[in-house]
Amino acid sequence: MITLGNYLALSGIIFAVGLVGVMTSRNVLKVLLSLELLLAASNLSFVAFSKFNGDYAGQLIVFFVILVAAAEVAIGLAIIVLMYRRLSTIQADDLKVMKW
Amino acid sequence: MVDPQLIWIAFFAPLVACVLITLFFLSSKATSSLIAISGILISFICSCIVFTQIFQNNPPAQLQQSLTWIHIDALTINFGFLMNPLAIMMLLIVTGVGSAIFIYSRGYMDEDPGSPRFFAFLSLFAFSMIGIVLSNNFIQLFIFWELVGLSSYLLIGFWYAKPSAADAGVKAFMVNRLSDFGFLCGIILLWSLSDTGAGRSFQFTELMPVIAHIDPHMLTIVGLLLFCGVVGKSAQIPLHVWLIDAMEGPTPVSALIHAATMVAAGIYLLARTFFIFEPSATALGVIAYTGAITSLMAAILAIAENDIKRILAYSTLSQLGLMVMALGLGGPVQGMYHLTTHAFFKALLFLGAGSVIYALHHEQNIWNMHGLLKKMPVTGITFLIGTLALCGIFPLSGFWSKDGILALAYTHDTMLYLIAATASGFTAFYMGRLFFVAFWPDAPAAHQGDHAHEIHESPAVMTLPLIFLAILAAIGGFIGIPHYLSPQEAPEALNMQVAVISSIVAVLGLGFAFIIYGRRTSADPLASILGSFYAVLQNKFYFDIVYGWYVDNIQQNIALFLSRFEKEFIVRIFVGGVTNLARNGGKTFRYLQNGLVQFYALIFILGAVLLFLILVKTL
Numbered sequence: 001m002i003t004l005g006n007y008l009a010l011s012g013i014i015f016a017v018g019l020v021g022v023m024t025s026r027n028v029l030k031v032l033l034s035l036e037l038l039l040a041a042s043n044l045s046f047v048a049f050s051k052f053n054g055d056y057a058g059q060l061i062v063f064f065v066i067l068v069a070a071a072e073v074a075i076g077l078a079i080i081v082l083m084y085r086r087l088s089t090i091q092a093d094d095l096k097v098m099k100w
Numbered sequence: 101m102v103d104p105q106l107i108w109i110a111f112f113a114p115l116v117a118c119v120l121i122t123l124f125f126l127s128s129k130a131t132s133s134l135i136a137i138s139g140i141l142i143s144f145i146c147s148c149i150v151f152t153q154i155f156q157n158n159p160p161a162q163l164q165q166s167l168t169w170i171h172i173d174a175l176t177i178n179f180g181f182l183m184n185p186l187a188i189m190m191l192l193i194v195t196g197v198g199s200a201i202f203i204y205s206r207g208y209m210d211e212d213p214g215s216p217r218f219f220a221f222l223s224l225f226a227f228s229m230i231g232i233v234l235s236n237n238f239i240q241l242f243i244f245w246e247l248v249g250l251s252s253y254l255l256i257g258f259w260y261a262k263p264s265a266a267d268a269g270v271k272a273f274m275v276n277r278l279s280d281f282g283f284l285c286g287i288i289l290l291w292s293l294s295d296t297g298a299g300r301s302f303q304f305t306e307l308m309p310v311i312a313h314i315d316p317h318m319l320t321i322v323g324l325l326l327f328c329g330v331v332g333k334s335a336q337i338p339l340h341v342w343l344i345d346a347m348e349g350p351t352p353v354s355a356l357i358h359a360a361t362m363v364a365a366g367i368y369l370l371a372r373t374f375f376i377f378e379p380s381a382t383a384l385g386v387i388a389y390t391g392a393i394t395s396l397m398a399a400i401l402a403i404a405e406n407d408i409k410r411i412l413a414y415s416t417l418s419q420l421g422l423m424v425m426a427l428g429l430g431g432p433v434q435g436m437y438h439l440t441t442h443a444f445f446k447a448l449l450f451l452g453a454g455s456v457i458y459a460l461h462h463e464q465n466i467w468n469m470h471g472l473l474k475k476m477p478v479t480g481i482t483f484l485i486g487t488l489a490l491c492g493i494f495p496l497s498g499f500w501s502k503d504g505i506l507a508l509a510y511t512h513d514t515m516l517y518l519i520a521a522t523a524s525g526f527t528a529f530y531m532g533r534l535f536f537v538a539f540w541p542d543a544p545a546a547h548q549g550d551h552a553h554e555i556h557e558s559p560a561v562m563t564l565p566l567i568f569l570a571i572l573a574a575i576g577g578f579i580g581i582p583h584y585l586s587p588q589e590a591p592e593a594l595n596m597q598v599a600v601i602s603s604i605v606a607v608l609g610l611g612f613a614f615i616i617y618g619r620r621t622s623a624d625p626l627a628s629i630l631g632s633f634y635a636v637l638q639n640k641f642y643f644d645i646v647y648g649w650y651v652d653n654i655q656q657n658i659a660l661f662l663s664r665f666e667k668e669f670i671v672r673i674f675v676g677g678v679t680n681l682a683r684n685g686g687k688t689f690r691y692l693q694n695g696l697v698q699f700y701a702l703i704f705i706l707g708a709v710l711l712f713l714i715l716v717k718t719l
Contacts, residue, residue, distance in 0.1 A: 023702055031698070092697055099695030 007048035015041035028083065028090045032076045039069045102153045102163045107181055110146035110191065111230055114139045118223035121216055132216035133206040136223045140202045143230065144195035151188050160185050160587050164236055164305060174299060182236035182304060186436065189584055190233045190368050193443045194361055198226050200565035204451050205352040207561035208458055218258060218350065225251035229361040233368065237302040238287045245283070245329065245365065249276040252362050256349040268345035275342040279332020286325025290376070293318055308375050316379060323376055323383030326369070327390075334366025334420050337394040341643050343417055347409040351454030354409055355447045358416040367423045367439050371432040378430070388428025392509075392519040395421025397641065399526035403533065403626065404637035407464045408453045411534050415490060416446055418523055425520060426505040429512050433586045434504040441497035441576040445489040448569035452483035455558040455566065456538070467624070469538040475555045478563045480539050482570040487535050489573045491528040491606045497576025499603070500594075504582070506602050507595035524602055528609025533626075536617040 014037055021034025043062045050058025084090050117139025125132040154160045166180020181187075202222060209215040228251055231244030250273075257269025287302070293314050294300045294307055301307060311319070330336065335343035343363070347354055357363060370377065370387070377383050398417030405411045419442050426435035457464055459476060473480035489496035492503065502524065509517040557563065616625055627634045639645060 019705060023698055023705070095697060096695035099693065 004048055004052045008045055011041045011045040011048065014044065026091050026093055028080050028092050028095075031092060032073070032080070035076075036069060036073070039065055101156075102150060102161050102183065104163060104165050106146040106150050106153075107163070107165075107183055107234070110143040110150065110195065111181065111234055112227070113142040113146070114223040114227040114230065118220050118227060121220040121223065126216045126220075129210075129215050132219045133202075133209075136219035137199070137202045137206065139223050140195060140199050140226050143226070144192075144199045147188065147191045147195050150183065151192060154183070154185065154188055155584065155587075158587070166236055166303070169240075176299075176301070177239045178237050178303060179240055180236045181234035183234070185584055185587060186368075186371060186432075187233055189436065189440065189581070190364070191230065193364070193440055194226065194229050194233060197443050197447045197569070198229075198356065198361070200568050201352050201356050201447060201451065202226075204355075204454070204562050204565040205350075207559050208352055208454055209350065212350075214258070218255075221251055221254045221258065222352075222356065225255060225356065225361065229365065232365050236304055238290070238304075239302050241369070242280075242284060242287060245333070246280065248333075248362050248365060249273060249280065252276075252346070252353075252357055255353040255357070256346045258349055258353065262348070264345075265348035268342075268348040272342040272346050275339050276332045279328050279330075279339055281328075282325050283329025283332075286322050286328065289318070289325060290322045293322065304373065311375055311379065319376070320380040320382045323380045324386060326373065326376065327383065327387055330366035330370055330387075330424070331390065332366075333369075334363050334424060335394075335417055336366075336390050336421065336424055337397060338643070340394060340398065340417050341640075341647065344410055344413050344640070347407065347413050351409065351450060351457055354413070355450035355454065358413060358446060358450060363416060363420055364439050364443065367420065367427065367435055370424070370427040371436050374427070374432045377427075384428050384430060386428070388425050388513070388516055391421045391424030391426075391428055392516050392523075393421070394418070395425060395523040396519050396526070397421075399523040399530065401637055401640055402530040403526060404624075404630075404634055405530075406466055406624070408456065408466050408469070408534065408538065409450070409464055411466070411530060412446070412449050412453060415449075415527060415531065416442075418527055419446070419490070422502065422505050422520060422523070425516060426508055429505075429508050429516065431505070431508045433582055434501070434508050436585050437582050438501035438505055440581050441489070441501040441573070444569055444576050445486045445496075445498055445573035448482060448486040448566060448573050449490065451562070451566055451569065452479050452486060455479040455562055456483075458558055458562070459555050466534060466538045471539070471541045472555070473539040474541050476557045478557055478566060482563075482566040483539060484535065485570045485574055487531045489576075491531055491610060492524060492602055493606055494599075494603060495577060497573050499599075500577030501581075503594065503599050503602060507598045510595065510598050521602060521605055525605045525609045528606040529613050532610040532613025533617050536613055540618065 018034045018037030018041060021037060022031055025031050025034060043065055046058040046062050046065070048058075050056060050062075080090055083095070087094055114136075117135045120135050121132045125135060154163075161183075163183040164180065166178035168176060169179040170177040202219075205215075205218070205222065209218050212218065225248065228244050228247035232241055232248060235241035235244060253269045253273040256272050257266045259265045260269075290307070291300050291302055294310050301310075314322075332339045343358070346357060349357075377387065395418045398414045398421060402411050402414035402418070405414060419438065423435045423438050423442070426432075426438065455476065456469060456472060456479060459479075460469065463469065473484075485496065489498035492499045506517065506520055506524070509520050616629075630637070636642070
């Protein structure tokens, strides 16, 4: 029998993977992918709560999150394309224009 | 039945005039003077009606009306008026003599391009003065007190393009500020002492029953502090220096300030709040001696002065000294009586002097005037009446009022009597000097100037006020002023001994003046008679020089020190410290802004974790 704990554990693992990815990848594309992982992890826990609580509030929020994620990907990819055009690289370390 | 509405109208008519002129008629000479004159005349007429209403009843009515203006916890400040015989007499003087001066100004300031501004200031001045007269509490009185200071500053410095006039205005203002500081301290101290169960108050009528419960030593301090304000406003020694320089203003201003209003405010304050001074013998003694010394000193200084207006200014100082002395001797009635008659004849003398100055095209040195009695008969004769009234010659008004004061001194303090009598002698002498030099018909054509034939009498708009005031100055002793001032008391009988002595002194003074100045001389023979003392007199007993030295060498150094203290210590350490903190803080923390997006993410996540931990802990 799969319990709420199992779902939450999986969600936590995915979230942790995502976090590590966000912080360690130097490739901006990978950072973006890791961000998606974070969102997916939180979606998973929402759905799990929804199922075990027996109401639809959690699932409702997931739709919103997916919506935001889609928008984020669209903008994020556009930024990456522009960045590549301007700097000919997509390494996060090279994005130092905003420095003191 | 006294009609309060009339009093309010009398109160605000000059202010309305001032506002109207300032807003709409600054470019129209004729209209502005008409508005100002009608403003003060409305006040005067209302005061006359109120006067008859008050004295219909016996004892005369007293009326008080006030609105609560500011009310904070235990502090209540009202705005209102307190009408009693003293106030209505003063109001009549201010508006009556004021009206004469306003009308006269229409002639005198005719050629001045700034005359609408002048009339606006005059109206403001009249309003402030009426405010002082009517105020029923100390705070309101203080506000109008300051307004009078302000408007006198504006008027003395009316010809602001002339540096000496601008300086004189500033000097008057500064000296008055100095004294008003003491005055304000006195008001606040009195307020704090006035709590005897029913709460503190600024109102005269509420203070009156409380005074008896206040510690007499504190009351002395209060009295002396309040007297500070009087010293400045009524130009008593040592703060008399501004009054002489105030002669830089237009002559009607000198008449208004020195006769009817500003300088009288101090005396009036003493009389109105006499119940505060009465219990303290020390305060009264200080007041009496200050007045007496001022009186004598100013009278002596006047004999070496050559400017017609300045001589009159010294005589004002001297007479104010007498009034202050009378108050100090416990005689508010005598003091106010002399104030009233003095308002008549001093306004007359100043306006006469103005008429002369007008005719001679702004010549003020008496040695350049001669034989004016013939050329300007109306001015000359009215001036003569004023002179004799001021000297105290029977039966003119000055005789009666001055005698009241001298008799008071005679019965209370011989020393003060001697000082005052000497001052009267000098008064007669310098007024005789002024009159003989400037007006006495002299030997034909000895010193006739080039424009001697052009001199002719001033227009009627100027001579009519002179005649009006001359009549008042002549009959002022017979219209029962002391009775109106204190209706309950029986008028004092004339002290024959004092009257005879002071008449002899006055005649002697005039006689000496005639012996020395009866024949025409080109320079002042007094200079050779007095020798080196004459130089001391011309330097006005070195008051201005000492004050100048004090300001330059002591006050200036303190000010420089404080200025340096402010720049070096307060600005550099406190103000500079705050900016340095911000700048250095910014310098340090900007290294966090390293541009690495993932570093920011790390910080963000650490922060989130921290928050999470705190949350868990508190749960």
